Structure formats: structure tokens, C-alpha cells
Amino acid sequence: MRFENRHPAPAPRHTEVVDVHLILRRGADVLLARRANTGYADGLLHGPSGHVEDGEDVRAAMIREAYEEVGVTIGPDELAVALVMQHRGPGGQARTGWFFEAWYDPADPPANREPHKCSGLAWHSLDALPDDMVAYCRAGLEAYRKGERFVLHWHEDGDPIAYEESVRDRKVPLRESGTRGPVHHRPENRDGREV
Template sequence: MTTESTGSSTDRTESADGFDFDTLDRPIDWNEAVPHFDDAPDHGLRDADVRAAWADRLAQWLPPAPADVLDLGCGTGSLALLAAGQGHRVTAVDSAPRMVEHARAKLTGTGTEVLVGDAARPPLDGRRFDVVLARHVLWTLPDPEAALRHWCALLRPGGRLVLVEGVWGGQSPVGLPVARLARALAPLAGRVHTESLSSEARLWGGPVTDERYAVVAVVDGPRRHTEVVDVHLIVRRGGEVLLARRANTGYADGLLHAPSGHTEDGEDVRAAVIREAEEEVGLRLAPQDLRVALVMQHRGPGTAPRIGWFFEADHGAGGTPVNGEPDKCSELGWYALDALPDDMVAYCRAGLDAYRAGERFVLHWHEDDDPVAYEATARRVVTLPMSGQQGQGAVRR
């Protein structure tokens, strides 16, 4: 949904519907914004000169018509109307039902489908498009990078993202700097073109002083899938295992986890776990100290999947464990493998349970709304039979 700011030609931090980007301390209710939304020159495109400026830009950014265009966060449908008028087949999505109601009225007779849905995950049933268009939408989403990855997956090979974004407000700026957006798109698109729009007064109905820009990114086709490879160390002291309590990391803080990390460029999994063991718990392990315990493909809530290698080592190998990263770990402790605590990272707890049961290859796939912490009622592990075993895998916990 467009959230363009308007106001005087020198200080345009307050929008036509009354919110001030410098004092924005609550989520915007876009249904409440509907009555005045189109008063902003670049929203309603009521002025012929502003409308012509946006039409010229769309003609430059969009492929030749007819193309399948997905307008995400369409607001009242002004850009969708321009695209449809240029001969494109348009599908528009907005999260606010009142916005959708106005967009449907504005787009009557154009053949445009207007849907109520989340711009980050639009309800499209597997459909693909030539263009994903979004104007001042990405900055409102909780995880812009995740949205970009999903939007790229909605494109056909050679499709393009057309994004208009900016940074508004003087005291407490909001928005997305162009550098952040370019970095996020670099691994997703073959070509990324950015252009400043701040000096284009025709687009905004007058001069502006804040940062406004457009990004056109072309996705050349499906890219080879890659996954992060992480490593985990199971240190055994008889029937006990060593666990560390995470702190100040921004992920699963307060929960227990085995000493772990991920491989670096050019590093094999055994070298990685040896390095992580020394960094995290002060153990100087040799390759012969390690045994492969478990391989797990796992996916956290709403995140990309990873491959996890769990290695086993006996207590005493490489020295005595110490807390090597007190800024990231609040404590180390020994815990009974057959009575593990519940306050653990879910996939690590599931991996240790599978290891204790003699499993060696497992999947652990979170649902998007799952917690990171272990829940006894959540059954997310699927065991994969090894060669010579019968069956197709079973959910254990």
C-alpha cells in the first residue's frame, strides 16, 4: 500500500490523512486512511500532470504490454489503473478491505482482479507474473528481505520487480535506504537498476526534500538452491550432554542449545565443528576425537531451511569445557540425555532425542507460527530410514 508523505513543499513529513512520520508510534490503520488517501497528489493521481508523470515512469519500468502485473499494496488502485490502461493484465492486492473496495470501484471495467491479502504473502494459489509492482509497501513490512525473496518466487524467468521506496521524516526517519534494498536484491536478481526520484517534482505534485527512489530488478530465472550448513557438538559425559544457554544473540536467547555454529567459505563440516568447539567451549579437538552423530535438515519458523551436522565427542577430549563466549552464553551445564530440559531450542532438542533413539537422518520442519522453543505437543520431526531399513519415515516428536 502506498504510504507517501505529503505536506508543504519544504517539509513533507505529514500525510494527507494526518499521520506524521516524525511521531509515528503506532501501526497505521489503512482502513481509517481511506477517506483522504487519494488527496495526496501521487495517491489519487487526480492532477493530469502528476498522472502523466507516473504513466511515463510505468511505461519505462514495465515490459511491453500485455504483461501480467501484480500490484502489491495497491491502495485505492491508482497505479493499477495506469498499468491496465497501458494494456497490461493486472492483479492487485491490499490488506485493507476498505482500500480494496475503493480500488475495485476505480478499476471497474478494466478486467483487474483486486484481492484482500497480505502483501508479504499474497493469496495467489501458485500463480506467476511478469512484474511485481510495489510502491511504498516494503518499508511497512516486518521482514522486507523475506518479502523480497517471496516476491522473486512469484516471478516468471526474466520477470522484474518494480519497487518505489524512500526514507521520510527528519527527527526519526522511517523507510528503507536504497543501499539496504540493493544489498537485499543482489543475490536474488541478475540485474538491479536504481534511480533517484527525489528531484522529480512532477511525480509528487511539487518539490520534495526527502529520499525517494525506484528500483527495477530483473530475475533471470530459477537460481540453484543453497542452504546454510551448521554444525553442532554433542559432548558426552556418560549419560549427560553439555548444553549452553544462549544470551544477547537476538535468536533463542535464554534457551539451551548444544555448542554450535556454521561453516565458513571453503570450510568442511569437521573443520567447522573443531573451530566452533574451541571458540565456544574452549575444547581443542582433533579430527579423530569426532564421530558423526546425526544429520538434520531443519527449518525455523518463517525462515529458510538449513542442513545441520551433529558430531559426538567424549568428555575429556580436547580439554575441559569452559564458557569461551560469555557475551553470547550465560552458562554451561551438564544435562541427562534421557531427561533433557524443555527450555531448549526446539530443533536441537529434537535432534538430541533422535540421536538418543539411534536415529541418524531426520527432518525438523517448523510451521511459520511455531515458537523457536521446544514444545512437547509439537510433532515436527520426521525420521528418514537408512539403507536396508523399511518404511518411509515416521513422525516421532
């Protein structure tokens, strides 16, 4: 007698890389790094960022990456979650990115600690971001500036990695719990902090 399996094999579980992104603020400016020699988006600007390591929480990963990449020491209480974004690069796999806000400390200025992967650091106005940025990073910073806190940014396979004004904006803000209607924006005071 032969028995047939009436239950199909379960689909593989979805897994994603989790990455962290630093929004280091100096008044109305944000620190950006120019990628180099990485094999992905070289020559483009991006905020200091990296991957969460196995067994590490996102806050610890951000503290570690901030020190490794730009040499700033940030305490756990100095970080604020700014934005969570699920994103996918053209032809790539889905990732979940945690964007953290921290404020510049003149006693602990940033420095390029990874010159083999970064050709330079510079401050840029959050209200006038440069065009030569990685598209999802720029989308994340624009969402942060608008007060959006949960966002999807899903590239189509033919989209460029770099931000291009002519390419349809792939950013989709998600509505937060307790709100109705369209995504709301939080008012900010002059230095960019929520009121």
C-alpha cells in the first residue's frame, strides 16, 4: 500500500539582510560618505552604514558601524530611530534598513576611517541633497525630512542604483498605527528636530 503526501512542502522562509544607516546631523546638515572600491555604487554618496552581524541588535550594530566608518563614539542613549525602510536594489534581494539619528559632537568630529572603501566625507544640507547619491539612501533621507517613519523603496530591475530625478520615485510611505487617511508628517522646528 502506498501513501501519498497530501501536504505540499512548505515554502522556504523569507530571509533578509538587516542594515543600519546613520543620519549624523549638524544643524540642518547631514554627513555623507562617497563610496569607493566596494563593487557596489562606487562614486556615489551614502550615509555611514553597514550590516548587522549575527547575534547583534540593530542599535549595537549602528554604534559599531559609526565608530568603524567615521570614528564617532555614540552612546546608546544618543541614538534615536528615525526610519525603518524595507528596500530592494535593482536585481537585488530585499533588505530591511534601520536609519538612526544622532547629533554631531564638536569634541568627537567624524573622520574617514575606511579610506579603502570611502573616498571622502562631507556635510550636505538635508533640504538640498545632492543628486549623486544611492537612490534608496536619498529616498530614506527625504522620508526622514518629511517625518515619514516606515517606508518601502522597491527598485524595478531596470532602475539605476543612483538617484535620477527622471526615474519614478519608488518610495512608498506606510501609514502608522493610530492614524487614518494619508501618511501624516510631523512638524519640525528650525534645526530639524520634531516638535
